[in-house]
Amino acid sequence: MNVNYIFSLIVVVVLFLLAYVGVEAAGLQVFFGVIIPYLALVIFIVGFFYRVMGWARSTVPFRIPTTCGQQESLPWIKQNKIDNPSTLLHVLVRMALEVLLFRSLFRNSRMELKNSRLSYKLEIWLWLFSLAFHYSFLVVLVRHLRFFLEPVPFIIKQIEVVDGFFRIEFVSEVLTVGLPGIYISGLVLLAAVTFLFLRRIFIPQVRYISLAADYFPLFLIMGIAITGIMMRYFTKVDVVGVKELTLGLATFHPTIPEGVGGLFYVHLFFVSTLFAYFPFSKLMHLGGVFLSPTRNLANNNRAVRHINPWNYPVPVHTYEEYEDEFREKMVGVGLPVEKE
Amino acid sequence: MKDLPKPDGLVSMMDHMPPKDKGWMDTPVKIRKGMYCYASNPKSVKYLGLPYPREWSPMDDDWKLPENWKEIISEGFRERLERFRSFKIFMDVCVRCGACADKCHFFIGTGDPKNMPVLRAELLRSVYRNDFTTAGKVLGKFAGAREMTLDVLKEWWYYFFQCTECRRCSVFCPYGIDTAEITIMGRELLNLIGLNIDWIATPVANCYRTGNHLGIQPHAFKDMMDFFVDEIEDITGIRLAPSINKKGADILFITPSGDVFADPGTYTCMGYMMLFHYLKEKFGIDITWSTYASEGGNFGFFTSHETMKRLNAKMYAEAKRLGVKWILGGECGHMWRVIHQYMDTLNGPANFLEEPVSPITGTKFENAKSTKVVHIAEFTSDLIQHDKLDLDISRNDHLKVTFHDSCNPARGMGLLDEPRHVIRNVCEHFYEMPPNTIREQTFCCGSGAGLNAGEDMELRMAGGFPRANAVKYVHEKYGVNMMACICAIDRAAFPDLMSYWVPEVDITGIHELVANALILPGEKERSTDLRSEPLPGMEDEADE
Numbered sequence: 062m063n064v065n066y067i068f069s070l071i072v073v074v075v076l077f078l079l080a081y082v083g084v085e086a087a088g089l090q091v092f093f094g095v096i097i098p099y100l101a102l103v104i105f106i107v108g109f110f111y112r113v114m115g116w117a118r119s120t121v122p123f124r125i126p127t128t129c130g131q132q133e134s135l136p137w138i139k140q141n142k143i144d145n146p147s148t149l150l151h152v153l154v155r156m157a158l159e160v161l162l163f164r165s166l167f168r169n170s171r172m173e174l175k176n177s178r179l180s181y182k183l184e185i186w187l188w189l190f191s192l193a194f195h196y197s198f199l200v201v202l203v204r205h206l207r208f209f210l211e212p213v214p215f216i217i218k219q220i221e222v223v224d225g226f227f228r229i230e231f232v233s234e235v236l237t238v239g240l241p242g243i244y245i246s247g248l249v250l251l252a253a254v255t256f257l258f259l260r261r262i263f264i265p266q267v268r269y270i271s272l273a274a275d276y277f278p279l280f281l282i283m284g285i286a287i288t289g290i291m292m293r294y295f296t297k298v299d300v301v302g303v304k305e306l307t308l309g310l311a312t313f314h315p316t317i318p319e320g321v322g323g324l325f326y327v328h329l330f331f332v333s334t335l336f337a338y339f340p341f342s343k344l345m346h347l348g349g350v351f352l353s354p355t356r357n358l359a360n361n362n363r364a365v366r367h368i369n370p371w372n373y374p375v376p377v378h379t380y381e382e383y384e385d386e387f388r389e390k391m392v393g394v395g396l397p398v399e400k401e
Numbered sequence: 402m403k404d405l406p407k408p409d410g411l412v413s414m415m416d417h418m419p420p421k422d423k424g425w426m427d428t429p430v431k432i433r434k435g436m437y438c439y440a441s442n443p444k445s446v447k448y449l450g451l452p453y454p455r456e457w458s459p460m461d462d463d464w465k466l467p468e469n470w471k472e473i474i475s476e477g478f479r480e481r482l483e484r485f486r487s488f489k490i491f492m493d494v495c496v497r498c499g500a501c502a503d504k505c506h507f508f509i510g511t512g513d514p515k516n517m518p519v520l521r522a523e524l525l526r527s528v529y530r531n532d533f534t535t536a537g538k539v540l541g542k543f544a545g546a547r548e549m550t551l552d553v554l555k556e557w558w559y560y561f562f563q564c565t566e567c568r569r570c571s572v573f574c575p576y577g578i579d580t581a582e583i584t585i586m587g588r589e590l591l592n593l594i595g596l597n598i599d600w601i602a603t604p605v606a607n608c609y610r611t612g613n614h615l616g617i618q619p620h621a622f623k624d625m626m627d628f629f630v631d632e633i634e635d636i637t638g639i640r641l642a643p644s645i646n647k648k649g650a651d652i653l654f655i656t657p658s659g660d661v662f663a664d665p666g667t668y669t670c671m672g673y674m675m676l677f678h679y680l681k682e683k684f685g686i687d688i689t690w691s692t693y694a695s696e697g698g699n700f701g702f703f704t705s706h707e708t709m710k711r712l713n714a715k716m717y718a719e720a721k722r723l724g725v726k727w728i729l730g731g732e733c734g735h736m737w738r739v740i741h742q743y744m745d746t747l748n749g750p751a752n753f754l755e756e757p758v759s760p761i762t763g764t765k766f767e768n769a770k771s772t773k774v775v776h777i778a779e780f781t782s783d784l785i786q787h788d789k790l791d792l793d794i795s796r797n798d799h800l801k802v803t804f805h806d807s808c809n810p811a812r813g814m815g816l817l818d819e820p821r822h823v824i825r826n827v828c829e830h831f832y833e834m835p836p837n838t839i840r841e842q843t844f845c846c847g848s849g850a851g852l853n854a855g856e857d858m859e860l861r862m863a864g865g866f867p868r869a870n871a872v873k874y875v876h877e878k879y880g881v882n883m884m885a886c887i888c889a890i891d892r893a894a895f896p897d898l899m900s901y902w903v904p905e906v907d908i909t910g911i912h913e914l915v916a917n918a919l920i921l922p923g924e925k926e927r928s929t930d931l932r933s934e935p936l937p938g939m940e941d942e943a944d945e
Contacts, residue, residue: 116489119483120485130840132815138822147768177412266517269520356576362772
């Protein structure tokens, strides 16, 4: 038993109960459906902005890219322009690959020590599931814009068509069941987040470094995915009612529709919690990845001088002091001196 | 050395399973002999005017800390968060994915979970969260926060001097989190309360006073050069007259003092001298050495940014005094991280120098036009490309060579193919180590960043294990008997590491290989290489 993930799990369960009981028993629809989402959004925007500004306020005194390939030097030596960028364009390509394809993580390998011999195995799963996780989350997020926009933009409809490519229908004489089009993104999201959780539990080193703060967002996102899937495929939430509420939020005319159950409010509360928690957590890597000085700077250090805004003079041992101390010895062996 | 376990014993200690019963925050540090370096000598700390010089020992309970040490650390932390965006970002964005864990040579070699780069950084982050973040203040341990205590401080000291700032983990990190940066900050903070190691503090004091880490005074430096002149005369029949502190020379040459002082670096040093003699005879180019700036390396870099700047200042000052056109830098690792990524910012702009152009080939070193320091591998690669060197590469035929990319030129610069171009042109037999262990994925020698002392031999042998393992592989597969490198700490550290893990393999700098092959104008027929070992087919002559 690991106190870190138990704690996080309990917190998420408590959040579930708060919203469910709050709505079903106490009738706090306005609180969970209007006040909390607005509050969460404000915290997210202000917090995110505040954190990024905090980073931006700190200076970049030195240009310290981690170079992962051949530098630009002589004409007969081929530069690796992506992994050792020397111009802004190269940097943009490097950053794009980093942000969009997780290039550094793609290099991952797994060390094995057997009979005093080390080997490094291909390790692709972390990269693959991370990528799956982030992209499916993005699709889910974009897809949900349909709840906040009327009419629903064409592009979102197209995304839904692609995402909902698979269908499950059961047709027979007795019974005809047709699930709504299955959105791959939601299932991939749940699978990927489960993978990320399981590797934290089963890889001993990763378990050792994991904090409660690492499990909490995973459980929260699992909760979001599960409640979403429940509503869509099983409890069949009243979509028209939901849209009435969400559109109300988007147009600043909040209303509470009839007939939308507690599960929806749990879903919304989880999402709100994620948004509010975001700026205070490691999830800020979303912003930080763009600002990392080992990745977003060109390795043109010797060609273009980098300025340190707080560079200050320091005491040095001058040549004059040096010669004063060693002059006789220098003269003794015939080394030239400034003052005879 | 005598307490050092045998290689098999060391390997059997490499258990990478972290403890099951207790979390890392609840496991206090155990400082173990063989894994740490001695505390700094107060005389050295005092000479530099750095804070709180005193006698202290890591094994004592009482580290004789200043009364307000927590305040000093906390204030120093705050200041560095404002000054270094890298530091602040790296404190905030880690998701603990663990991709860095088995990339660290110290984790691979020791199995100590706190040598996983992520945990090394968490040692600082835990205190950062406690003191500087809302979540840490409110949620405490569940947000991964903990208070600064004496135990935490000791843990910092132990583990920030078990990192060689090699940046290998940074290559694999999805956010580019650089443990070198973390360790640099950790060590700066420790230095604020006088907690350095002597293998760093004393070389820094030496360098400040005499111009080099080893404390070689100018007349002794000249003596050593004279000794090399004699050696080279024995081998080649040519008597060199190297320029030292010469005003009006074309180029100032700066290289680590380690190569002047100890084998096998001395052979590389002789190699430089022979190359410069050749260029003077053939092309009339005058390249001068300096005793005032007789150190390329910069152990100040392992102390603090300020100390780095204080030592580095000598390079430009001496170039200005001597009136040279530009600076040529020798084979060294962290020296090149400092020159390439810091020097111009710290002590530039060097407007009194010219944009470097090779006086022999006319090649403009565009990539060095602002800092005006050229790496000797770039310089020699250019000479070879333009066919300016007379070479007899059969004189390296007895060597089967592999190449170790030194961490800093690889990951803090990207100097990968220049040295390979040189090596391939001066010797016949060249073999690469496996791809996961070279170029940007190169493994550290295990002794960088000031850890190449004698008392931490177990740490060094463990940390160097992944590199040695790759060397062993090419030794067994191709019969490799020589590893070339472009770093003076490599040349100081690898002989110990090789004799421990792969005794059949020796260490060389690339300019030793160049000089072995280089035909000096008017030289006699050589019967030995620079090590006075017989050349292939010359065994009889060498005995005479």
